[in-house]
Amino acid sequence: MPITARKYRMAATSPPSPNLSSSGCKHRLPLERTALARDFAPSCAIPLRFLILGLLCLATATGWLLIHPTMVLAPYQTPHTVAWAHLYILGFALSTVMGAAYQIVPVALGVQLHSERLAAFHPILHIVGVALLVPMFFVWSLPMVTLGGALLISGALLFSYNLARTLRRIPRFDAVAASLTFALGWLLLTMALGLTMSVPALRMLLPHPSGDWLAAHAHLGIGGIFINLIVGISFRLLPLFTLSTLQSPTRAWLACLGLNAGLAMVFVAIGLGHFRCALAGGAIITVALAIALGEMFAICAARQRRRLDWGLRLFLVAVGLLLPLTGVGLVAALTDPGSPLRNFYALLALLGVVGLAIVGMLHKILPFLVWYSVYSPQIGKTQVPSLAAMVSEPRQKITFFACLGGLGLLEIGVAFGLQPVATVGLWLWGVGIAAWLVNAISLLNHLRKIPPPPQKPPAEFHFS
């Protein structure tokens, strides 16, 4: 599938008009801001590679659960469950987030990505890392897990360095940029901890080596990376998609700083086995998330676009689950390790918050990326479809209702130890994901319409 949209587009279009100006503005913008998205957006090929990997891993992880539904009620610290969790988190969630970040972060912050060359190396490290790590967890070959982890962390270092250098260019460091910065830091720490735990000699170097570092690693990954990004990016994308504005930058900052202070406390406390500190950290996180939700509610209340599309609705449901999640987490911390409430908590975090938020945002990001690759060069020359015309709304409705209904049944089944109910819930969730995947495939089919780059004329030979 030739994905050369940006290079083709640059060859086909003229340079920006020198008459493009922001003259007469009361709110004057610097010229590079008026140059707008095309100057800042990297090639669509890199984000698309990550998103396609994400979709493949989502399909695999969902199928795996449907084939082995008893996993959801079993103790989670088993090789198979750990393998599934890493397929879902690294293969689906992190791949999607990284792909989206390469595209959205520069455009949303109004600066150019620091290095496309560095970004071009990342996909291969990430893909091979995931492909190695997940099966090796399955068979519990820790030396190979370490190798897979080393590849993943190498890719993550490239990613973090690239985005950190990009963030340094932004004119104003706001709460969104701060959330991104924190998420990058937690990403590297999570992976470093994971790598450390996979090497027995290194694990002994951890303070309190017999502590629950696996739980600390999980909280750092889910909370530090994904919840941080969900909250931070909401402050930028929600206003954009709903035709609203950020209502209170102070609230956004309080939410960001509180969330990360609480995360740091929870991470250290869980690892060192300080139960009360972990609860205190959880309480701080709860307050921070309440502030964040207050701001998101205010953004939505001030929106000019009254009707919300299915992707945004899915995302907002995920956001709404954040507070219940922290409540369940605080209670689950008081239960025994094998308690069903801990499985309930883990599934709510993975499928409910992370899964729904990412699938919801994919409803917006994937159509936009495909449209940008295929149709933006043709705008004004031929008729181009809108984003709505490229997707099936009935399938989006199926995704919304089936995923929510499935999650509800699944959690009821897990909470009360009812395997049949949990299995029905999983199948319903699977129907919702399948409907989204069909929509995604039909979207990606549009990429076949990208014309090849114009051929150079053959060299002329002159015979004397």
Added chain:
Amino acid sequence: MLRARLRQLIDPELGLNVVDLGLIRKIEVVGSTVTVTMTLTSPGCPIGEVLIDGVRNLVTATPGLTDAIVHLVWDPPWSPSDISPTTQETLNSTFL
């Protein structure tokens, strides 16, 4: 005539044309050169330059016109009240 032509340019996110969205502030024609003053729904609009390119392409494809100058302005900022009344209802009923 140019406004009618620019109605072919659709914001892909909202599914509405740039004229009815109220993005086109002014059109001036001098000889074969057209100056279009426009705005965007927000400074962070990810397809801003795509829409500007679209305006240029549509204008220069019009018979008798050879050059298009686009002035991007932010004052006054765009607001939904700029949307034409007949289009306002469509905005609230479309799902994307």
